[in-house]
Amino acid sequence: MENKISVSNLNFFYGKAQALYDISLEVPEREVVAFIGPSGCGKSTFLRTLNRMNDTIPIARVDGGVMVDGENIYAPGTDVVALRRKVGMVFQKSNPFPKSIFENVAYGIKINGIHTSKTDLNDRVEKALHDAALWNEVKDRLNTSAFGLSGGQQQRLCIARALAVQPEVILMDEPASALDPIATQKIEELVVELKREYTIVIVTHNMHQASRVSDRTAFFMLGKLVEYNKTEKMFQNPDQKMTEDYITGRFG
Amino acid sequence: MAITATPKDRNRRLVNTVMTSLTASCAVFVTALLLLIIGYIAIRGFSSISFQFLTDTPKPVGEGGGIGNSILGSAIMTLLAAVIGMPVGIAAGVYLAEYGRNWYGNTVRFVADTLIGIPSIIIGIFIYTVVVLPMGRQSGLAGGIALAVIMIPIVARTTEEMIRLVPNAMREGALALGAPQWRVAWNIVLPAAASGIATGAMLAVARVTGETAPLLFTALNSRFYNYYLDQPMSSLTVQIFNYATGPFEVEHAMAWAATLILVGTILIINVLVRTVTKRRY
Numbered sequence: 001m002e003n004k005i006s007v008s009n010l011n012f013f014y015g016k017a018q019a020l021y022d023i024s025l026e027v028p029e030r031e032v033v034a035f036i037g038p039s040g041c042g043k044s045t046f047l048r049t050l051n052r053m054n055d056t057i058p059i060a061r062v063d064g065g066v067m068v069d070g071e072n073i074y075a076p077g078t079d080v081v082a083l084r085r086k087v088g089m090v091f092q093k094s095n096p097f098p099k100s101i102f103e104n105v106a107y108g109i110k111i112n113g114i115h116t117s118k119t120d121l122n123d124r125v126e127k128a129l130h131d132a133a134l135w136n137e138v139k140d141r142l143n144t145s146a147f148g149l150s151g152g153q154q155q156r157l158c159i160a161r162a163l164a165v166q167p168e169v170i171l172m173d174e175p176a177s178a179l180d181p182i183a184t185q186k187i188e189e190l191v192v193e194l195k196r197e198y199t200i201v202i203v204t205h206n207m208h209q210a211s212r213v214s215d216r217t218a219f220f221m222l223g224k225l226v227e228y229n230k231t232e233k234m235f236q237n238p239d240q241k242m243t244e245d246y247i248t249g250r251f252g
Numbered sequence: 253m254a255i256t257a258t259p260k261d262r263n264r265r266l267v268n269t270v271m272t273s274l275t276a277s278c279a280v281f282v283t284a285l286l287l288l289i290i291g292y293i294a295i296r297g298f299s300s301i302s303f304q305f306l307t308d309t310p311k312p313v314g315e316g317g318g319i320g321n322s323i324l325g326s327a328i329m330t331l332l333a334a335v336i337g338m339p340v341g342i343a344a345g346v347y348l349a350e351y352g353r354n355w356y357g358n359t360v361r362f363v364a365d366t367l368i369g370i371p372s373i374i375i376g377i378f379i380y381t382v383v384v385l386p387m388g389r390q391s392g393l394a395g396g397i398a399l400a401v402i403m404i405p406i407v408a409r410t411t412e413e414m415i416r417l418v419p420n421a422m423r424e425g426a427l428a429l430g431a432p433q434w435r436v437a438w439n440i441v442l443p444a445a446a447s448g449i450a451t452g453a454m455l456a457v458a459r460v461t462g463e464t465a466p467l468l469f470t471a472l473n474s475r476f477y478n479y480y481l482d483q484p485m486s487s488l489t490v491q492i493f494n495y496a497t498g499p500f501e502v503e504h505a506m507a508w509a510a511t512l513i514l515v516g517t518i519l520i521i522n523v524l525v526r527t528v529t530k531r532r533y
Contacts, residue, residue, distance in 0.1 A: 053424060058353070085430030095421035098444045107440075108429035158425065165429055 004029040004169060004199040005050060010064035012045060012223075014057070019045050021224045023064075027169075027216075032191060032200045034210035034231065037220035038246070043203045044092075046220065047171050050201065051087040052080050068169070085112055088167035092174040094154035096146035096161075101138050104146045104157055105129060108165035124164055132160035133190055152183025159190065163198075170194065172202040176209065188213050207247055211235045219243045290515060297512030300505045306513075310475050310491070313500045319510045321477045322491035325392065326514075328479075329471060329487060330461050332396025337403030338453050344404065345411025345449070350437045352412075361412075364405035375401050376466035384470055392478065392485030395471025399460040406459065410452025414445040447529045458521040462514065464489035488514045 005027040012020035020042045027033050035043040045054070052073060054060040066073050073083050085108075096104050105125045108114075115121040125142075129135040134156040138149070146157055155175060162170055172191070176184040191200055191213045204210050210217050211231055218228040219240075227234065227243045238244045245251055257265075308318030344364070348357055379398040384390055418441050426436040442449075464487075472484040473494060488510055495507035 051428065053428065056424070056427065081430045081432055084428055089424075089428035091421060091424065091428075093421055095419070095425040097422060097425065097440055107426070108431070111429065111431045111435055161425075161429065 002029045003027065004069065005201070006067040006070075007050075008065045008067075010046075010049065010062070010066065012042070012049060012054070012063070013061040015059040019223050020049075023225045025218055025225060025228050027199060027201060029199050030195060030197070031215040032195050032202060032213055034214035034217045035201065035203045035220060036205075036207055036210050036217060036246075037226075039205075041220040042223040043218075043220045044173050047173055047201060047203050050169070050171055051084050051089055052078075053084075053089065055080060085165050086167055087169040087171060088162035088165060089171045090155070090159050090162050090173065090175045092177055094151060094158050094178075096149075096154050096157055099146060100143045101146050101149070101157060102142040105160050105164050108161055112165055114165065128160040128164035129157075131163050131194070132156045133186060133193075134160055150183070152179050152186060155179060155183070155187060156190070159187075163194075167198065169199045169201065172200065174203050174205060177205060184209070207235075219246060221246070290519070293508065293512050293515055296505075297508035297510075300509035301512065305506070305509060309477060310494075313498075313502055317506070319488065319491055319506070319513065321474060322486040322488045322510065323513070324477060324479075325395075325471070325474070325486040326461065326488040328481075329392055329396040329399055329467070329485060330457060332392070332481070333399030333403050333460050334453075334457055336397065336400035337456070338407060340400075341404045341407025341456070342411050342449060342453070344408040346415060346437055346442065348408065348412040349415035350433070350441065361409075364408050367401075367405040368409065371465070372402055372463050373465035373468075376469040379466065380469040387482070389482075390470060390472035390484045391482045392471055393481040395467045395485055395487065396481070398466035398470045399463060402460050402463060402466065403456045406456040407453050410456070411445070411449050414448030414452060415441055417448065418444045451525050451529050454521055454525040458518045458525075461518055461521070462489065464493055468493075 003026040007026070008024045010020060010023040011018065023046060035047060037043050048054045049062055049066060050068075050073075054062070062074055068083070068087060072078070097107060099107070102125055105128050106121055109121060109124050115124055126135065129138060134153060137153060138157075141148075146154065149157060155178075159170075159175070176187045179187065188209060191202060194200060195215075202210075202213065211234075214231045216229065217231045217234040219226045219234070219238075219242075221242060227238055227240045229239065233239075234243065235247060238247065304316060305318040306323065307320040308316060309321045310319075311317030344360065348361060351357065352360065376398055379394055379401065383394040383397055387394065422440055422444060423436050426440045427433070431440070467487050467490050471487055471490070473490045474484045474486045478485050492507050492510045492514065495503045495510060498504070498507075
């Protein structure tokens with residue numbers, strides 16, 4: 001299987017403080033990779049280096065290479081806007097825009113000029129909402145405010161919004177951490193479903209979630225990648241003692 | 253642990269009561285002062301208000317006269333100030349909030365704050381020097397520009413404050429969809445802050461409507477209906493000043509009536525802003 005993302009010797013700094021140490025890993029195409037680890041271990045920071053969201057932090061500095069489809073995304077000629085279109089992101093807290101449900105999904109399509117006509121725009125919005133398993137719940141109120149949706153629905157709306165611009169990779173930063181078990185289950189089912197078309201990297205605090213949805217799991221600790229393996233192996237017979245201790249709940 | 257009141261508890265309750273009544277009476281005092289002023293103006297001014305007073309131009313004493321041209325002049329100059337001041341102020345506020353985390357932004361912020369604190373008569377003198385002198389005469393244009401200069405820093409700073417209230421998560425959401433930063437500012441952040449910005453802008457309008465000093469040098473006054481921006485223009489505030497400083501009782505009465513119109517307008521703008529923004533949420 002092809003590697004969609006390939007990271008080599010990545011170091012990351014907030015000002016003088018180093019947050020990530022010498023991280024190398026590969027994300028195969030159309031697989032789900034989960035990042036686990038205690039709070040502050042750098043998993044979210046690492047996730048945000050993959051679509052250069054850290055660029056918005058003035059003091060952030062990256063050293064090392066991140067290749068997406070064989071292209072170094074930190075190379076001087078890289079267009080960050082094009083990169084983010086290819087590598088979409090879903091955040092921990094759902095962050096719909098203060099617009100209607102329809103406009104939320106249509107926004108990314110419009111700014112990137114993906115649609116060819118009004119009908120095409122409508123079709124794309126509908127498809128994205130279908131793919132995010134939200135269509136049936138919102139089809140009769142597309143023009144009402146996105147803030148009228150429940151927390152779980154808002155998060156699926158954000159996923160639909162990300163899908164609508166046709167990314168190839170979706171980064172998810174603890175997408176279900178603020179949701180109840182039923183809404184969480186829907187998101188998890190969705191992740192497994194989306195794997196058929198997309199490459200997904202998901203950060204999670206919930207180890208059961210990692211074991212349920214992912215093909216591979218990476219365990220981070222204090223800014224270092226401790227272990228990266230097939231999920232089955234990680235949860236049954238990890239190579240590192242530290243991984244085992246964390247997964248079995250002996251610390252963290 | 254006993255739950256009956258000890259002397260210490262009684263003491264605390266006493267202090268609490270005293271403090272609450274003290275702050276409450278200060279609040280009553282402030283409100284009473286405002287009501288007193290508005291009430292007094294209403295009593296003194298109301299009897300002189302008539303349709304003729306609202307539409308007529310000033311006349312020699314004894315022949316009636318009114319403030320029609322002053323109302324028009326104030327409206328024109330305030331509108332001009334808003335047309336110049338709002339876009340510049342809002343754009344500057346967007347810059348300060350979205351891009352202004354550097355030495356340049358800090359400088360602009362400091363200058364804006366200083367400008368807000370400068371007595372408005374000084375802005376009048378400044379505009380007199382840079383607009384009136386080169387033009388060779390006072391004009392509505394100069395008056396409008398002076399009011400705009402007063403408005404810009406107020407609008408810029410309130411816009412900045414309002415934009416800073418927009419959660420960062422919303423910006424990141426748009427950036428993650430491949431939106432360039434200017435589009436994020438323009439069609440996500442600005443609409444999200446729109447009602448707050450509108451409030452700030454309208455309060456700035458209310459503020460400049462009541463300015464007198466900057467207009468004395470720049471727009472001067474006029475006894476006639478004037479629609480031309482390059483001619484001296486009357487305003488409510490300057491006309492109030494003229495009537496109030498006149499020697500005759502009739503003029504004083506007209507000053508009170510004009511004051512009532514001015515205060516009423518400002519009050520209406522404020523109330524309007526509050527009701528409109530309340531409906532949004």
